[in-house]
Amino acid sequence: MSVLPPVRRDRIIAQLPQYFRKEAALHTKEDFNNKVKTACQEQRTGTVGFKISKVIVVGDLAVGKTCLINRFCKDAFDKNYKATIGVDFEMERFEVLGVPFSLQLWDTAGQERFKCIASTYYRGAQAGGFEGFFVFLPFSVCRQWLEDALKENDPTAVQLFLVGTKKDLSSPAQYSQIEQDALKLAQEIRAEYWAVSSLTGENVREFFFRVASLAFETNVLAELEKSGSRQIGDVVRINSTSNNMYPGSKKKHPNCCQ
Ligand SMILES: Nc1nc2c(ncn2[C@@H]2O[C@H](COP(=O)(O)OP(=O)(O)OP(=O)(O)O)[C@@H](O)[C@H]2O)c(=O)[nH]1
Numbered sequence: 385m386s387v388l389p390p391v392r393r394d395r396i397i398a399q400l401p402q403y404f405r406k407e408a409a410l411h412t413k414e415d416f417n418n419k420v421k422t423a424c425q426e427q428r429t430g431t432v433g434f435k436i437s438k439v440i441v442v443g444d445l446a447v448g449k450t451c452l453i454n455r456f457c458k459d460a461f462d463k464n465y466k467a468t469i470g471v472d473f474e475m476e477r478f479e480v481l482g483v484p485f486s487l488q489l490w491d492t493a494g495q496e497r498f499k500c501i502a503s504t505y506y507r508g509a510q511a512g513g514f515e516g517f518f519v520f521l522p523f524s525v526c527r528q529w530l531e532d533a534l535k536e537n538d539p540t541a542v543q544l545f546l547v548g549t550k551k552d553l554s555s556p557a558q559y560s561q562i563e564q565d566a567l568k569l570a571q572e573i574r575a576e577y578w579a580v581s582s583l584t585g586e587n588v589r590e591f592f593f594r595v596a597s598l599a600f601e602t603n604v605l606a607e608l609e610k611s612g613s614r615q616i617g618d619v620v621r622i623n624s625t626s627n628n629m630y631p632g633s634k635k636k637h638p639n640c641c642q
């Protein structure tokens with residue numbers, strides 16, 4: 385008997401959600417990788433359905449990390465600021481191409497005095513076969529957060545999202561300037577860029593669906609690589625940390641924190 389709650393009907397992903405800006409996307413393909421689609425159809429996704437991918441949300445204090453997670457997970461928004469102490473987390477269950485898939489969203493504290501606590505959670509974000517996804521929020525100290533987070537992880541094994549929060553607060557002219565700078569930074573650190581508003585909900589669901597889908601795709605590809613020449617139907621596929629979403633791109637985040 386499964387101990388996990390059923391997947392909510394509004395967490396079902398049947399098509400690859402598209403990037404926000406083509407100039408700063410982790411990839412620009414229109415659909416899930418064919419190998420991934422076939423593996424899902426043939427129920428050859430190994431342990432992916434039992435895995436939990438870790439998403440660590442980091443960034444300066446009061447940039448809107450908690451509100452972003454609460455908007456997605458609870459469809460709630462609080463205009464009063466309550467600083468996160470240490471770290472919180474939420475679980476979100478999805479069904480991607482018919483396969484259950486879980487994301488664990490780690491909401492870290494931005495305040496300097498909690499930084500040492502948060503940094504212990506960066507450690508081994510991709511360990512044990514899980515993929516580590518860091519979500520960065522703008523923009524002032526982004527590089528410092530990135531540097532700290534990547535110190536604890538193999539930079540080639542994590543995927544980065546750079547999220548511009550509080551989109552509702554900018555006029556179209558201000559926003560367009562912010563976006564230009566953000567796109568440059570995202571390209572430099574090889575992150576996928578998104579702009580969201582937790583107040584209005586703009587792009588929040590699209591963003592998390594994209595994160596879940598790319599995490600899922602990466603996990604299935606890693607499973608397939610691991611199972612290698614084994615026959616369809618093998619059930620024991622454990623202990624790989626490989627990430628081959630971008631064949632030929634060995635180092636995905638070159639010198640990003642200088
Ligand atoms: N207008 C607007 N305000 C927002 C938005 N997101 C967050 N805020 C406000 O910004 C403040 C900080 O939001 P939090 O989500 O608590 O910030 P945080 O990054 O979690 O802060 P720490 O936990 O201290 O690291 C709160 O007063 C929120 O109401 C948004 O999309 N639009």
Ligand SMILES: [Mg+2]
Pocket residue numbers: 449450451466467468491492493494
């Ligand atoms: Mg918070």
